[in-house]
Amino acid sequence: MKITMIGSGYVGLVSGVCFAEFGHDVICMDKDEAKIAALKNGQIPIFEPGLAELVAANVKAGRLSFTTDITSAVAQSEVVFIGVGTPSRRGDGHADLSYVYAAARDIAAAVEGFTVVVTKSTVPVGTGDEVERIIREANPDADVAVVSNPEFLREGAAIDDFMRPDRVVIGIEDERARQVMSEVYRPLSLNAAPLMFTKRRTSELIKYAANAFLAMKITFINEIADLSEAVGANVQEVARGIGLDNRIGTKFLNAGPGYGGSCFPKDTLALVKTAQDFESPVRLIETTVAINDDRKRAMARKVIKALGGDARGKTVAVLGLTFKPETDDMRDSPAITIVQALQDAGAIVRGFDPEGMDNARKIMPDITYCEDAYDAATGADVAVIVTEWNEFRALNLGRLKTLLTQPLLVDLRNIYRKDEVSRHGFTYYCIGRPNEE
Ligand code: NAD
Secondary structure, eight states: EEEEHHHHHHHHHHHHHHHHHHHEEEEEEEEEEHHHHHHTTTOOHHHHHHOOHHHHHHHHHHHHHSSSSSHHHHHOOEEEOOOOOBBBBBTTBBBBOOHHHHHHHHHHHHSSSSSSEEEEEETTHHHHHHHEEEEEOOOOOOOEEEEOOOOOTTSSSHHHHHHHHHHHHEEETTTTHHHHHHHHHHHHHTTTTOOEEOOHHHHHHHHHHHHHHHHHHHHHHHHHHHHHHHOOHHHHHHHHHHHHHHTOOOOOOOSSSSOOOOSSHHHHHHHHHOOOOOOOOOHHHHHHHHHHHHOOOOOOOHHHTTTSSOOOTEEEEEEEEEESTTTTOOTTOOHHHHHHHHHHHHHHEEETTTTTTHHHHHHOOEEEOOHHHHHHHHHHHHHEEEEOOOHHHOOOHHHHHSSSSSSSEEEEEOOOOOHHHHHHHHHHEEEOOOOTT
């Protein structure tokens, strides 16, 4: 099939290259000229494991190309995906749909013959109706079926997630789209990945309900971690003890500094706003959002407490800045709030992240960016693990100790064992585990 992907960011580029890998002819389009120029040059604008190799292979095979010209791309495509950003709108937290609607207007002007228009971006319930209205109003002759096909991939494991999804959700109103979308995903259905067809609004809500549920699960275990600390229990054992119950499941039960990233914060907020608009509030999610917001500054307070209650003039080495490992994405990373709160308390911050520092510099210009974890720790009064990158899991603790002014480690990801760290003479603080474990 001939496919155009509008928006070539984390989702658009990964989905586009995977569709090409399925054997489709794919044009990845973006309005960002620098991004497209880089891609044409063989440079990948984001860090995502395995992406560079897959892009190169599919470009070489002639199945994948890049353009800023939406008109010719759309005109020659049977299926047009919209994969542009839907960030939180400034001020009220609703999803900002201006990029989606701009793409819809561009599609309307360019479309030729029957075309399936698919919203892959995460969009609130009813957006498909509006996309369809915009296209029909701008071009009454357009023959389109507007489909919802939310994306569930995770940054850091995006290609594998796309190639081996737990399910593919497809929301349709026009039966002609069923056969086209089945064809688009045929290689997956051969692998028995369930293709789930629903109505369009149901599909749109599935994406938000999924993200909200996962955010709630993380927030639940974070609260249980705080309670574990208070009562002297071990949250990791609690998580395992409940997770082995199949109804609960072991995943997403790692206590930490609060969820962040480009999806959960904005999607939970957007769901809260949609639900309020429909006079059907989702109070569990409202509370989840509030708890998570408080948690990030609470993590900075934990560090300050470890420093003896006063961070003024103290130097903090922050290890890990991205919201999770294996990505360079800094959007809504908990590190941003934690660093800000530490600076508000008068601390000096030295930071290191294996992939996120270029993006971090744009958001946090006033911290010292370091070569590696040891460079960050040099002269610092405490080392704080904020992101569980593999290279922080096996730190040379003996060396770290000699570089810090005092052997103090705060582990906001619970990646060390207390006895192991103590053996090296460290005072160790973690999340939801008693001192001796
Ligand atoms: P992104 O910011 O990385 O990419 C969006 C791209 O769209 C940018 O390159 C931008 O230049 C381009 N763009 C914006 N308006 C355009 C237009 N009118 N025409 C052409 N290009 C345009 O965003 P992302 O992380 O890929 O997210 C895209 C969507 O997918 C969002 O709705 C997000 O919620 C959803 N999503 C993201 C993830 C994730 O892990 N990042 C996972 C699932 C779903």
